[in-house]
Amino acid sequence: MTLSAEPVGKIHWGRHLRLVLSTALEHVGTDPVVFGLQVSRRLPSSLSYRLARPLAAAHPWAPGMGGLGLHIRGRDDELEELFDRAVREPAVLRRDHQRRRRLAEVAQAVDAVDHAFRLTAELPGGLRRSAGTLARRDWYLGDMGSAVENLQRGWLSGRATRAEKRQLLRLVDERAQFHGTAPDLRSFLGSDENQLAGTYQPQPQTVLHVLTNSVPHTSSGYALRSHALLSAQARAGWDVHAMTRPGYPVQVGRIQARDQDVIDGVTYHRINPGRLPETATGRLDLFARELMVRCLLTRPAVLHTTTHFVNAMVVGEVARVLGIPWVYEVRGQLADTWASRRPAAAEASERYLSFTGREAQVLRQADDVAALGGAMAERIEEITHGAVRVGDVRLAPNAVGPEYEAEPEPVADVRRRLSTDRWSVPDAGFLVGTVTSVVDYEGLDDLIRATARWPEGITTVIVGEGTARPGLQELARQLGVADRVVFTGRVTKAEAKDWQRALDVFVVPRRDRAVTRAVTPLKIVEAGASAIPVVASRLPAIQETVRHGVTGLLVPPENPAELADAVLQLWADRGLAHRLGRAGRDAVLRDRTWSAVAAGTIGRYDQLTSAASRERGGHREHPTG
Template sequence: MQLVTNLRLAAGTAAQHLSDDPALLLLQISRRLPARAVQAVAQRVRRSSRPDSTWEPVLLASLIGGDQPDVIRRLEAALTRGRLSAEHSRALADIALVADRPDLADAFLVLAKGARRIRAAQARRFWYSGAMSAAVGILENAPNAAERQQGRRLAADLHILQGWRPELGAVRYEPLPRRVLHVLTNSLPHTASGYAQRSHSVLLAQQEAGWETLAVTRLGYPVQVGKLAARRRDVVDGVTYARLLPARLAATMDARLQQQAEALLSVALAFRPAVLHTTTHHVNAIVTRAVAEALNIPWVYEVRGQLADTWAATRGPEARNSERYRLFQEREKEAMLAADLVVTLGKAMKGNIVAAGVPETRVLVAPNAVGGIFLAEPLPAAQARTALGLDPEGQYIGTVSSLVAYEGIDDLISAFALLAPTHPRLKLLIVGDGVSSPALKEQVRALDLGGRVIFTGRVPRSKAHLHHQALDLFVVPRKDLPVTRDVTPLKPVEAMACARPVVASRLPALAEIVDEGVSGLLADADNPADLAEKLGPLLASAELQLLMGSSGRRAVLETRTWAANASAMSAAYTKLMEKAH
């Protein structure tokens, strides 16, 4: 029965996305299928087509294959040649948006006048740039029923950003002490992101500190990300994750959040927590706040990122002046001010929260930290490489990261290309996956570095520490953006626990982690030449690597453990409960 429910959920989600943004849906589906098979099909489609073909499957094949220049070349050629039908122009506009070229999308939309569902394409263009009211307005009186339905969905999303909240009546309730209910976006075992890893580590440490924990993920997860065999509960390392998987999801996002709030309230009444704890972004906050107010118990908002800035980073500097960005920031501020306690990752993020008006006494810094196997004495690099089937005699630099644009992995590859000619034993290890993976592999191919750059894809959690330990130097080449200046990542902390020097971009959030000249070095962001210049001397000195690695491990074990975070949170929870009574 659960499988039938899941299939209905998945079908409904796919149908909605197919209607709202078919090009983006096909790209997302491709990322969830086996990469090797997808790439093989994409290459076959491209090879069987003319070099100047603008047939939509060929363009999508180039996108899937990571060949962004080929997509842009074909789109620009189509505009130059002209003679495009309105329907074809509308389809090319959608592909241009997925390729992050709104300027080309605008040109195609001019040629698409008279196309079926042209308003839907125009709405996607407005939505892309954050002009949410314009996107809703253009669909309000659309002649097509599917477009009107899309308009209602977009209007609901805008309604949430304008301040809508779920409504729950107060209930008679008696909490049990030392119980905390976490409300999460995603989790292990279905998602292996840094977010999921941090959540799991927090839950484990709280259990070890004497708290009873339960985690609940968002409505429809993980079925909505393709996990059709998902169950209503998963237990990982003794941590329980509950799923909210109704037979049917409401048609619009505001109605779904009302549905989620009601389901979460039912879980809370059964579990009887004394504290609710949720994480960015504001959608989690409004649901958790509604349940906390219905139960009259405190709630905690953990600010792990600046998701408005993450979105803006993919759109260009003008996005920070958009309606979406402004409303998103307002809702985040509202959530922080309403929470009984705000938890965050570092000093830079705390400064932003206090600047938003949250009293400093209500902000707790719980940095990204280590525990479990990362506390054990690390293996020598050669031994870790042998365990992973890598050349134990080689030199390795690399990273463990989500492969997304702001992480700057393209700059790491460019820096490696500068070092490779003078370091014949040097190899680059890139551990992780993400939307930038195809483009990065294409960059390696174009630089003729294929035999010296290793992409592992996602690796099992049980082997993550071995990949850190297989490296001589761990690199964090993040771009210089608002989100990267303030948000501290987890992986370099784990690398330092493994006694590996860290070379990172010179950004405030990374300078909080890397003690320059002691545990690693800082290089200018967006500058592969400077990154290569910083890596070179470290590669030449095993003694310096050992010294910096030992210093970094010592600092992490003294200041950044999940047990220490759990102790600080436990004390903060206790104060909240005392204040509530």
């Protein structure tokens, strides 16, 4: 996707530096290991790998830093040994228990929750900072009540550190949000609320979207889908605005961000004060107030937001005050995404049940509910216990824009433009791979295991960055295929699109999880539009896009042998690969363009705004109701 941006907003350097500093201090105080891990992921992978070398070497005398360094460098086997050794060795002195506590922090940060429990099982009462460690352990698993109790005991005993006191206040407030706390503009507006409801005049064909992140600062599937839909609405003649969450994008390192971006006719507005409120409720109220002000300036006729429920609560409150309709677009159940990285018991936790409960609540309140596909619509009906039925959910599938309409370039030309040799990828080789976020549920370990079954003429390419990369690189070394598995790391948007076309087979080996059964990835649609045959896991959401033997091949999830065989079939029969790729392109251009999705969305806007206009007119004619 090529973006056409106009530099219209200002860069508030001083304010942004203060926000970055306050955010860094907050995270260093409340969860330093996770903060260090997040910083390493923001750096170029080669740089973080080099910087982690001295950290990893320090693990004999500084286990916290050393364990983090081992993980960043992909030496998770050594990290496992470090955890095991710490549990086996007798803990007599307080420094021995502190060693275990610090290693438990690392275990939690790298999703090794079993080790975290073993390392914290015998921490003595009164150990400094242990309340915060135990709270993070229990919060990770969704046991929010126990996390709060650990910190309360530390505070009441007089042993809580300043960071643990802040941690307690933050977790109590965040827990309340999961149990019903919502933004309330009454105190902000006062007596003006009634006047606003009666005098607000929306501008026709104007929409304001509320987003978690966006281009040009984020190139995730979420951000790209958002911009594709919004820019298609702008091309259709609508005045399209978007507002991102408070603190974005400065908090993710984009200090040079402007307070406003105009990209392809879409105006993006930012909320980046010098310091954010410390609590979730404070940030929620800030978001609602800023959105209200933005609405009074742009006067949208409809508000449109995406998962999760926090965005929906903010939008619902502003829409209530202004008397305009709002749309809730479900792109996944983030409770399921959260649970996918944890033991199965997490699905019975307080956090998971409260999370799905809040989602159900906002789904029932929205004027329109949209979803990526039928599997997700079924999930919506399930979590709302039938209050929002499958037939009531409007489908707004992933699609492609005008840049995919032209006939794809020859693969050889694309590879030359990429200069694939700089990644040690042979220009003339058979390339199998994916363009993705490198996270566990994508099943990329199965792709690497499949690589070990292929002849040396096939090269695997994993384009993207993510938390699972160090472990995957180590797996490739263990299997002896490190020279045939290429990790490009983070690439530009243009390079990501080129890589889609440069591959001979596009692979989506997702694991079987609640989140993967419901979410149809955008990358499959884009690969299809690029005329590249797809081999993917046989999951409900993926089956909505890939027809086995027609537009691609489906294989059982978490089965490297079947995955390997499917790729070998296309390697041996290039004619079949070509036919599947062409059929996939034809299907996408026929059914999955952003112009068509935007037209359907705008049609629904028109219905909602017409109904709202009639209702406002009725209220004015009969003010006593």
